[in-house]
Amino acid sequence: MQPLPKFEYREPGSVAEAARLLAELGSRAKLIGGGTDLVPSMRQGLYTPAYVISLQRIADLRGVAWEDGVGLRIGPMTTLREMEASAEARARFPFLAAAAREVGSPQLREMGTVGGNLCLDTRCRHFNQSEDWQDCVEACVKRGGEFCKASPNGRARKCFAVFSADLATALVAANARVTLQSAGGARTIELADYYTGDGASPTAGRPDEVLTEVLVPSAMQGVLGTYLKYRMRQAIDYPIAGVALTLRPRDGRVHDARMVVGGISSRPVIVKGLGALLEGKVLDETLAESAAKLARKSATPLANTAGDRAHRKQMVYEFARRALAEAAHAAAGAGGGEAR
Amino acid sequence: MKQVVQLNVNDAEHELALDPSRTLLEVLRESLGLTGTKEVCLLGSCGACTVLVDDRPVLACLTLASACQGKRVLTIEGLRQGEALHPLQQAFIDKGAVQCGFCTPGMIMAGKALLDRNPHPTPDEARAAIAGNLCRCTGYEQIVEAIVAAPAVDEAARVGAREGGHYLMPDMAE
Amino acid sequence: MGAYTVIGKKTPKSDAVAKVTGEARYATDVYLRGMLWARVLRSPLPHARIVRIDTSKARALKGVHAVLTAADVPDARYGALVLDMGMFARGKVRYIGEAVAAVAAVDEPTAARAVDLIEVEYDPLPAVFDPLEALAPNAPILHEALAGYTTLFDRTARAMQGNVNYQAEIACGDVEAGFAASDFVFEDTYQVQKQHPSYMEPNSTVADVDAEGRLVIYNTTQRPHINQAILSSLLGVPIAKIRVVPCHVGGGFGGKNRTLTEPTAAALALKTRRPVRLTFSHEEEFTSATTRHGGVIKLKTGVKKDGTLVASQATLYYDCGAYAPTPNAVWLGAISSTGPYRIPNVRVEAFSIYTNKMMSGAFRGYGAPQSTFARESQMDRIARELGLDPFELRLKNCLVEGDSLHTGQPLHSVQVRETLLKARAMVGWKGPRLGPNRALGVACGIFACGGFATSSIVKMNMDGTATVATGAMDMGQGLRTVMRQIAAEVLGLAPDDVTVVIGDTDLTPFDVGIFGDRGTHTGGQAVKLAAEDARDQILAAAAAGMGVPAGRLELRERKVVDRTAPERFLHLRDVLGGGQYKKGGPIIGKASINLTETAFDPGIVRGAATKMFSTYTFATHVAEVEVDPRTGVTKVDKITAVHDCGTVINPDGLRGQIIGGMATGLGYALYEDVIIEQGQVQNPSFLECRPPTAVDMPAIEFATVEGYDAKGPFGAKGVGNVSVINIAPAIANAVEHAVGARVTSLPVTPLKVLQALGAGEV
Numbered sequence A: 001m002q003p004l005p006k007f008e009y010r011e012p013g014s015v016a017e018a019a020r021l022l023a024e025l026g027s028r029a030k031l032i033g034g035g036t037d038l039v040p041s042m043r044q045g046l047y048t049p050a051y052v053i054s055l056q057r058i059a060d061l062r063g064v065a066w067e068d069g070v071g072l073r074i075g076p077m078t079t080l081r082e083m084e085a086s087a088e089a090r091a092r093f094p095f096l097a098a099a100a101r102e103v104g105s106p107q108l109r110e111m112g113t114v115g116g117n118l119c120l121d122t123r124c125r126h127f128n129q130s131e132d133w134q135d136c137v138e139a140c141v142k143r144g145g146e147f148c149k150a151s152p153n154g155r156a157r158k159c160f161a162v163f164s165a166d167l168a169t170a171l172v173a174a175n176a177r178v179t180l181q182s183a184g185g186a187r188t189i190e191l192a193d194y195y196t197g198d199g200a201s202p203t204a205g206r207p208d209e210v211l212t213e214v215l216v217p218s219a220m221q222g223v224l225g226t227y228l229k230y231r232m233r234q235a236i237d238y239p240i241a242g243v244a245l246t247l248r249p250r251d252g253r254v255h256d257a258r259m260v261v262g263g264i265s266s267r268p269v270i271v272k273g274l275g276a277l278l279e280g281k282v283l284d285e286t287l288a289e290s291a292a293k294l295a296r297k298s299a300t301p302l303a304n305t306a307g308d309r310a311h312r313k314q315m316v317y318e319f320a321r322r323a324l325a326e327a328a329h330a331a332a333g334a335g336g337g338e339a340r
Numbered sequence B: 001m002k003q004v005v006q007l008n009v010n011d012a013e014h015e016l017a018l019d020p021s022r023t024l025l026e027v028l029r030e031s032l033g034l035t036g037t038k039e040v041c042l043l044g045s046c047g048a049c050t051v052l053v054d055d056r057p058v059l060a061c062l063t064l065a066s067a068c069q070g071k072r073v074l075t076i077e078g079l080r081q082g083e084a085l086h087p088l089q090q091a092f093i094d095k096g097a098v099q100c101g102f103c104t105p106g107m108i109m110a111g112k113a114l115l116d117r118n119p120h121p122t123p124d125e126a127r128a129a130i131a132g133n134l135c136r137c138t139g140y141e142q143i144v145e146a147i148v149a150a151p152a153v154d155e156a157a158r159v160g161a162r163e164g165g166h167y168l169m170p171d172m173a174e
Numbered sequence C: 001m002g003a004y005t006v007i008g009k010k011t012p013k014s015d016a017v018a019k020v021t022g023e024a025r026y027a028t029d030v031y032l033r034g035m036l037w038a039r040v041l042r043s044p045l046p047h048a049r050i051v052r053i054d055t056s057k058a059r060a061l062k063g064v065h066a067v068l069t070a071a072d073v074p075d076a077r078y079g080a081l082v083l084d085m086g087m088f089a090r091g092k093v094r095y096i097g098e099a100v101a102a103v104a105a106v107d108e109p110t111a112a113r114a115v116d117l118i119e120v121e122y123d124p125l126p127a128v129f130d131p132l133e134a135l136a137p138n139a140p141i142l143h144e145a146l147a148g149y150t151t152l153f154d155r156t157a158r159a160m161q162g163n164v165n166y167q168a169e170i171a172c173g174d175v176e177a178g179f180a181a182s183d184f185v186f187e188d189t190y191q192v193q194k195q196h197p198s199y200m201e202p203n204s205t206v207a208d209v210d211a212e213g214r215l216v217i218y219n220t221t222q223r224p225h226i227n228q229a230i231l232s233s234l235l236g237v238p239i240a241k242i243r244v245v246p247c248h249v250g251g252g253f254g255g256k257n258r259t260l261t262e263p264t265a266a267a268l269a270l271k272t273r274r275p276v277r278l279t280f281s282h283e284e285e286f287t288s289a290t291t292r293h294g295g296v297i298k299l300k301t302g303v304k305k306d307g308t309l310v311a312s313q314a315t316l317y318y319d320c321g322a323y324a325p326t327p328n329a330v331w332l333g334a335i336s337s338t339g340p341y342r343i344p345n346v347r348v349e350a351f352s353i354y355t356n357k358m359m360s361g362a363f364r365g366y367g368a369p370q371s372t373f374a375r376e377s378q379m380d381r382i383a384r385e386l387g388l389d390p391f392e393l394r395l396k397n398c399l400v401e402g403d404s405l406h407t408g409q410p411l412h413s414v415q416v417r418e419t420l421l422k423a424r425a426m427v428g429w430k431g432p433r434l435g436p437n438r439a440l441g442v443a444c445g446i447f448a449c450g451g452f453a454t455s456s457i458v459k460m461n462m463d464g465t466a467t468v469a470t471g472a473m474d475m476g477q478g479l480r481t482v483m484r485q486i487a488a489e490v491l492g493l494a495p496d497d498v499t500v501v502i503g504d505t506d507l508t509p510f511d512v513g514i515f516g517d518r519g520t521h522t523g524g525q526a527v528k529l530a531a532e533d534a535r536d537q538i539l540a541a542a543a544a545g546m547g548v549p550a551g552r553l554e555l556r557e558r559k560v561v562d563r564t565a566p567e568r569f570l571h572l573r574d575v576l577g578g579g580q581y582k583k584g585g586p587i588i589g590k591a592s593i594n595l596t597e598t599a600f601d602p603g604i605v606r607g608a609a610t611k612m613f614s615t616y617t618f619a620t621h622v623a624e625v626e627v628d629p630r631t632g633v634t635k636v637d638k639i640t641a642v643h644d645c646g647t648v649i650n651p652d653g654l655r656g657q658i659i660g661g662m663a664t665g666l667g668y669a670l671y672e673d674v675i676i677e678q679g680q681v682q683n684p685s686f687l688e689c690r691p692p693t694a695v696d697m698p699a700i701e702f703a704t705v706e707g708y709d710a711k712g713p714f715g716a717k718g719v720g721n722v723s724v725i726n727i728a729p730a731i732a733n734a735v736e737h738a739v740g741a742r743v744t745s746l747p748v749t750p751l752k753v754l755q756a757l758g759a760g761e762v
């Protein structure tokens, strides 16, 4: 078998050590969680880091725990399987466990981590190809070239590769925050702000930073959530459209609604104006319809992943409608628990 | 630079000097000669390379061998219980779940991981457990049946569990 | 049908233990001492003249043992009907992924580096990607010298012009008069995609040169004897100096009825005198192997008010890519294009057309899924417009025993009607609609089964066991086990008493390769005849010893028994062992057969790729689907299959074949599509080409109908191909009944469903 490009491998025992290594090696190094994203890309020659730094021996980075007044703390090295099976996650935010379960396949969830999912590279059919394949074509923006081949006239100088992580989309809807640590210190930002929208450089994380914690704030407790994923096959496939919704039903009315569209753009897209549209209102079909139209408007897929563009847009609309219908239904029912 | 890695594979300890860029799949097949684990897509999209690492089903093509330092690796070659086949292996034979056999090692390892956690799975649970393992030959039906039937495989009826038939030399007197 | 002791009984696969333990050795598991690794330099352009190749830098690289280009190998071509392909591109490249040069080096990274060092200067040529455009008078021509290529079929049809490499015409009755006499004429165009066989095991060969200078090939193939012949002609090495030793085959489905890695590995081994391994990368499987033919099918059918089919005209444009390793698929498509129906006036024109794309070849269904999709989709349209029940329309027109096909071939063992009736009963048919957005769809198909040359040897061992040798390959479909059963049945043995040696060209007699449902049917028949030959010799030998006429003796439970007095018997081992020590031996039974001996009537068929097939298999499939009219997503909940397969030899094996075929059909219907843009495959992996997973499969019910094929062993026929061909039309038909969306191109994607529904926004 054709080996991976050569690299040195390190397994720091603490976050501090990892941060020190990153400070020293800079962009010559790549962090690895479960490797389900990084290893295939290295196999295709998309990345050739001189150092691969694994976080697997850092026990602090693993686990899901609830802390009153703080929220649900998720270690980035928690595997997706642990996330989907976590009693805390399932009890408090079942839609997050469900979103984790939507990823790839059982083996990928066993290996893949929450951190890796949040830091997933963007995907594009012009990019995720072997070196041999790339040799037949000119380099696009994400590979250091001038133009984006997926853009409508092929002349855009920006990359639109697609952010295709399931759990990340749901976590943005859950108002999650992430902590990034470097040798110089730590910062905590909204997960939504972690994404730049630039397919060539999708996260605001610096090469010397480790994502050390994901936090779903305790204020989110009791929220209703849904994550709906569209993929062609019912396993293995990445999402080619995904819709996450959170809202808080009170007195038969909607509060704090937030909808996020994934699998379409270079970032999880928060549907603008949806919260305001629904705030304090009774969620009826007409309202849901208008909200779903907003979602559709925010979805601007390019022909750079599987599926048909027009259809993926339609799926966002449809899923938005369904997510709202489910929420309305759940809200009308026991007032909380039953959400996917 | 090579690193020395201790691997426990199928209960045997190995100490190997490895280039860190080598995957577990390469080491199993090419360094240890354990070719039962199959190499197909190398992209995580077929499941043919499934092995158990510390009892968890993982894709050997995406696993760095160095990352398995000190861990227990179980491959299809390590599944037999003494001479006898593992009940799941026997169930695959009994249910006609094997055609070309190229997906079979990965399927069996994924199935084993399920049975270890859930000794009496339903057909739907079995299906979900092998959702990451492609098979082009069988349409999966008999594989699902085999996983569900494995717990009930009669110990004594397993290949290797009994004396094999021996042919007698012909009577040469005539 | 007799009462059998082994046939039809549950018999575990003889190679299953090796496969569940990981011990089964496949070609990719062969690692020889001193083995070199080969890698191929492939064309980055769809069509270009090769101006210059400079391999000097690659040759100079440390660790490189050989570099080969077209200049280093004999100028020889190979193919199935048209010998159009060489080992390497010569003079020009015709598709992205075509082999231009190959390297053998000490390890894979070195081989890869060496390939990168080969300099090739190309002069791009205009390319053509669409089969219909390739027919245009001013289209770029792929093979300028086509007319001079050797062909192995009757060229009386207007073949071999422009980009048409093979063409067949079938004409029976008077199709124009038929249309004139029809009450309605339906004309539709259908489009089908390229589907990859997606066998799990990649193409791979280890070629070795032994101490005597013989070439030994360890490979994964459906046709070892043809590989041997092709290697001989490409390399100029006598057949006696080539041994092909196929390993266990990790799936083939027609895709390994190819010779792709063998010649290159062999040429490099001969050059370096070292073992050389060439294994396709996963990507090469999707760029440089073969897929099912995509293409366009035009279908015009004339019908009476009451639904009687009167005339049919089909034009098949199959896109074979840059070379035509198996244009026969077009011929099989032409045969299946009438469906299993009796149509008095038929005209079929079928074209295999070059385009600058990866090659098309054989794949399960072999030309028939395409034309069956067209035929069965149109049958439902006819039923709907005439207000007839889809089953009734099919029952009214289906072939029956004694009918002839439009090719003029008389049919026997025709149970299509029975499959329709049984399927209808199984689904409790009360019309297609089951409820809102939920419906059944039916499709019915015919596939040519069996034929061509094969042979078998049955050697009796002195302990009473038997060793069967056959050149017909087991690619996992279980042929080994079926043959074991057949020999055991004839010889009065248990299956375990029979060992089947398969494929090794030093040990097994000729077979042309496994395709067209011929493994069990034809390969099995040869084993049966050879076993009978052995049996007759055994009985004759025992008759002398027992003083009983051979006619009174039979083989049963490892004994030779006097039928009239069963207490009088000899142990087989005594007959064989004793006889052998006295007279030498062993007893060897053999049989060589070709069940395709009759040529087609040239008045009806022009350009036939084959003689008449041995027989035909039939099946009816019913798909139950639910379609979401808002998303266009089709969910297949259940497929009911009824097969006419003659006698069942191995029930588990049969079931596995049928369900496996359905899975492939499901992928063809809904997901799989090798997307090619400007000649480049856009989705060269399982991840993007999407063979169905376990959780995509519908519930399955299947049944067989009683039947007996006089030419098959114990009356058996094949099922491997016919299990695929009906699935896509059954699903497309169900989709229409569910929501009123008729999709005439595959795959049936949600967008197409929505567009067919006239949904505004999409």
Ligand SMILES: Cc1cc2nc3c(=O)[nH]c(=O)nc-3n(C[C@H](O)[C@H](O)[C@H](O)COP(=O)(O)OP(=O)(O)OC[C@H]3O[C@@H](n4cnc5c(N)ncnc54)[C@H](O)[C@@H]3O)c2cc1C
Binding pocket: A030, A031, A032, A033, A034, A035, A036, A037, A038, A039, A040, A055, A076, A077, A080, A102, A103, A104, A105, A108, A111, A112, A113, A114, A115, A116, A117, A118, A119, A120, A121, A164, A165, A166, A167, A205, A209, A210, A211, A212, A236, A237, A238, A239, B043, B044, B045, C687
């Ligand atoms: C066939 C296939 C199908 C897939 N299908 C899906 C799918 O359906 N849905 C989906 O969401 N994903 C899918 N994935 C992607 C992937 O498996 C998951 O997203 C997984 O969660 C990634 O986690 P990982 O730990 O394996 O990532 P890794 O590969 O280890 O890392 C991914 C990236 O994140 C960076 N990184 C990892 N951890 C940190 C950290 N703590 N701090 C900073 N950077 C970090 C790495 O440097 C790397 O760039 C699929 C992958 C494959 C191969």
Ligand code: SF4
Binding pocket: A123, A124, A125, A126, A127, A140, A141, A142, A143, A147, A148, A149, A150, A151, A158, A159, A160, A161, A162, A199, A200, A304
């Ligand atoms: S979106 Fe454009 S720039 Fe980005 S990877 Fe695709 S083609 Fe390249």
Ligand code: FES
Binding pocket: B038, B039, B040, B041, B042, B043, B044, B045, B046, B047, B048, B049, B050, B059, B060, B061, B062
């Ligand atoms: S080879 Fe590892 S998943 Fe395909």
Ligand code: FES
Binding pocket: B097, B098, B099, B100, B101, B102, B103, B104, B134, B135, B136, B137, B138, C200, C250, C251, C476
């Ligand atoms: S048995 Fe052949 S791929 Fe599964």
